[in-house]
Amino acid sequence: MAKDVAVIxxxxxxxxxxxxxxxxxLAFEAFREAxxxxxxxxxxxxxxxxxxxxxxxxxxxxxxxxxEYLGLVPQPTFYVETVCSSSTVGVKIGYSMIKAGLHDIVVxxxxxxxxxxxxxxxxxxxxxxxxxxxxxxxGTMMPAYYALYAQAYLAKNGLTLDDLRDVxxxxxxxxxxxxxxxxxKGVKPEDFDPKNPDAKMAGPVASxxxxxxxxxxxxxxxxIILANAEKAKIFQKKPVWILGIGAASEVVNxxxxxxxxxxxxxxxxxxxxxxxxxxxxxxxINVAEVHDCFTIxxxxxxxxxxxxxxxxxxxxxxxxxxxxxGKIPVNVDGGLLSKGHPxxxxxxxxxxxxxxxxxxxxxxxxxxxxxIGLNHNxxxxxxxxxxxxxxxx
Amino acid sequence: xxxxxxxxxxxxxxxxxxxxxxLLAEGKVEGTVCKQCGAKYFPPRADCAQCLSKxxxxxxxxxxxxxxxxxxxxxxxxxxxADAPYTMAVVDFGGGIKAFARLSKDFSEPxxxxxxxxxxxxxxxxxxxxxxxxx
Numbered sequence: 001m002a003k004d005v006a007v008i009x010x011x012x013x014x015x016x017x018x019x020x021x022x023x024x025x026l027a028f029e030a031f032r033e034a035x036x037x038x039x040x041x042x043x044x045x046x047x048x049x050x051x052x053x054x055x056x057x058x059x060x061x062x063x064x065x066x067x068e069y070l071g072l073v074p075q076p077t078f079y080v081e082t083v084c085s086s087s088t089v090g091v092k093i094g095y096s097m098i099k100a101g102l103h104d105i106v107v108x109x110x111x112x113x114x115x116x117x118x119x120x121x122x123x124x125x126x127x128x129x130x131x132x133x134x135x136x137x138x139g140t141m142m143p144a145y146y147a148l149y150a151q152a153y154l155a156k157n158g159l160t161l162d163d164l165r166d167v168x169x170x171x172x173x174x175x176x177x178x179x180x181x182x183x184x185k186g187v188k189p190e191d192f193d194p195k196n197p198d199a200k201m202a203g204p205v206a207s208x209x210x211x212x213x214x215x216x217x218x219x220x221x222x223x224i225i226l227a228n229a230e231k232a233k234i235f236q237k238k239p240v241w242i243l244g245i246g247a248a249s250e251v252v253n254x255x256x257x258x259x260x261x262x263x264x265x266x267x268x269x270x271x272x273x274x275x276x277x278x279x280x281x282x283x284x285i286n287v288a289e290v291h292d293c294f295t296i297x298x299x300x301x302x303x304x305x306x307x308x309x310x311x312x313x314x315x316x317x318x319x320x321x322x323x324x325x326g327k328i329p330v331n332v333d334g335g336l337l338s339k340g341h342p343x344x345x346x347x348x349x350x351x352x353x354x355x356x357x358x359x360x361x362x363x364x365x366x367x368x369x370x371x372i373g374l375n376h377n378x379x380x381x382x383x384x385x386x387x388x389x390x391x392x393x
Numbered sequence: 394x395x396x397x398x399x400x401x402x403x404x405x406x407x408x409x410x411x412x413x414x415x416l417l418a419e420g421k422v423e424g425t426v427c428k429q430c431g432a433k434y435f436p437p438r439a440d441c442a443q444c445l446s447k448x449x450x451x452x453x454x455x456x457x458x459x460x461x462x463x464x465x466x467x468x469x470x471x472x473x474x475a476d477a478p479y480t481m482a483v484v485d486f487g488g489g490i491k492a493f494a495r496l497s498k499d500f501s502e503p504x505x506x507x508x509x510x511x512x513x514x515x516x517x518x519x520x521x522x523x524x525x526x527x528x
Contacts, residue, residue: 124470133408134436137400137522138495139466139473144481147464155505207465254483254493255435260462 005095006232006239007390008105009038009225010352015182015340018115019219023057024069026221027111030345031070034107034223038235042071045225046103049094050079051086051110052344055125056117072107081344083129084293085379086110087222088347088386092245094226104231110349111221112342122217129380131253143214143294145254145381147206150296152260154208157311159299161208165192166317167295168201168212168337173323175338177364182218182340213295218340222348224355238359243372244278244389246270250382262311264297266385267304267376274374274387275306282306285328285389286370287357289350291378292335301376302330305387329367347377351388358392400522402472409439416451417513417521424490425449435490456510457528458486463496463503482525484509497526 011033013019019026027050035041048070050063059065067077080090087110094106114122123141130140153159172187191201192212201212232239248269251257258265275281282305290301299313307328308316316322322330333339333353336346354373356362375388396411397403413436416423424435429446435454440447463482469475480496480503492511496503508528515521 118471120469120471120474123468124472127470128404132404133396135493136404137402138481138493139401139469139476139479140481141466141468141470143468144464144466147466148462148481148483151464152462152505204465204467206467209464253436255491257483257491260483 003241004229005098005242006227006229006236007224007242007351007355008227008232008236008239009034009040009223010355011037011223012180012345012349012352013221014180015218015220015342017182017218019113023059023062023111023113024066026113026219027066027109028069030111030221030223031107031109034225038225040105040225040235044105045072045075045107046105047075047097048072048077048107048109049090050077051081051090051108051348052112053083053086053125053129054081056122057113066109066111070107070109082379082384084291084341084343085347085377085384085386086344087224088351088375088377088388089247089384091224091226091347091351091388092247092386095242095245098226098228105225105227108224108226108348109221110345110347112344113219114217114342115219119217134253142381143209144206146294146296147209148254149260149263149300150208150294153263153296153300156261157314159314163299163314163317164213164295165189167292167298170317170323171292171331171335171337174332174365175334178334178339181334181338182216183334183338187212209294209296215293215336215341218342220340220342220345220349222345222352224348224351239393240355240358241391241393242388243280243391244274244276246273246275246277246387248273248385250385252380252383263300263303264378264382265304266382267301267378267387270385270387271305274389278389280372280389284372285374286372287332287354287367288328288330288374288376289333289353290330290335290376292331292337293341293378295337297378298331298335305374305376324365324367332365332367347375347386350375350377354390358390398519398521401476401516401520410437412451413437414521417523420513422454422511422513422523423451424454426452433488433490435492454490454492454511455486457508458484458492458510460503460505460507460509460525461485461491462505484511484525494523494525497524500526
């Protein structure tokens with residue numbers, strides 16, 4: 001459990017619909033907060049990494065423009081992309097650069113301005129995050145891809161639509177107390193009742209997933225500042241250390257995927273690596289952020305991370321074990337479901353939540369005295385799996 | 394035929410497996426099999442990831458598989474709006490061969506595990522694809 005690389009600064013914008021500014025201004029908001037958090041000036045930063053999913057805004061090669069606006073020129077900068085897990089992968093690369101001795105302090109900034117295009121265009125972009133040669137020609141989109149997993153999983157494992165509803169109810173419990181979330185309202189079980197004419201969550205999207213099973217698009221940015229041990233001690237009273245990093249990939253084409261009823265497998269592979277590196281296991285995790293782009297994804301994450309046995313993720317939501325007071329609090333910031341999912345910013349936002357938790361600075365969302373936190377961030381339809389484990393000083 | 398003919402709307406102009414589209418026009422849904430090591434691929438590949446060979450043959454998909462999973466999309470992405478709702482599914486033919494496609498329009502009450510087949514489909518605008526039908 002080496003303490004070589006720490007998070008010394010975190011920042012995140014409000015996640016909103018229709019941000020009234022450009023991507024450089026959006027990124028700056030998160031950057032400013034993270035820099036102030038770590039008491040840094042631009043000359044302290046040795047390199048920057050920018051992360052987003054392409055084709056939402058029109059800027060090609062955004063790293064140059066953003067580095068200039070953040071005042072990080074002439075330091076080296078580049079761009080990283082793994083769709084929804086872009087900024088977690090950015091953190092992994094920043095970690096590697098510091099660990100290799102190339103740099104002392106690295107800024108990782110994730111951003112996404114999804115409102116530059118329409119919702120249907122956004123679905124088309126996400127669909128093209130899958131296989132454009134053999135699948136996009138059928139009219140694929142992200143909810144339908146996850147629904148393929150949900151349909152098979154529900155049929156085999158006794159998970160019900162009410163369980164999925166309860167995942168959303170939990171997310172909304174915390175979305176209400178997270179002022180940075182795009183969806184601040186509460187969600188009640190009757191909001192999913194198709195017999196209720198005012199049921200705002202019940203409308204079908206891609207069977208069996210309903211409106212309430214899907215996270216919201218949002219505009220937002222996140223910023224994570226990493227440092228080696230020497231600089232961490234200078235700039236941050238409460239450094240949070242990266243203890244383990246695991247990553248894995250899955251075949252992209254649905255026709256080559258293993259058994260759908262077993263859920264997304266890539267998290268398991270990534271978690272095994274991260275647990276081993278950190279020298280901890282699922283039972284040691286005190287607080288977790290998981291990639292709940294859809295309600296079913298959170299249930300599958302419970303299993304992929306070893307919080308529940310395979311096929312029994314439902315027990316955790318039924319027992320309220322993943323609530324703030326439960327044995328393994330998950331997404332107590334509202335998750336992607338309530339916080340919103342500005343693709344390139346999401347991983348950094350999750351990491352910020354874990355860092356604030358481990359510093360006891362999470363305000364109303366604070367879990368009691370957590371020592372070890374975990375982040376699970378998935379890119380595409382279980383295509384890129386990333387699990388990162390953090391510990392306090 | 395260019396690969397821009399494939400599917401409701403193609404995003405790829407050329408592929409070395411472009412013959413797939415010609416085979417669809419002939420009424421066949423085929424994958425590729427490596428001449429050197431025998432690895433089978435669907436959708437087809439021009440190169441074998443198992444043994445690095447580029448010598449591939451074509452093989453016809455089995456006539457019958459089972460429906461592994463499906464979803465009915467009520468909304469469609471940009472460019473596909475006129476088709477919604479439509480159902481997409483995965484067929485398992487066994488032996489590691491699966492196919493992803495839409496269900497035929499007249500496919501009623503899909504159920505996981507039911508017997509299904511795949512068949513070519515030609516749209517009115519000349520695009521060609523394949524779809525899943527009851528076996």
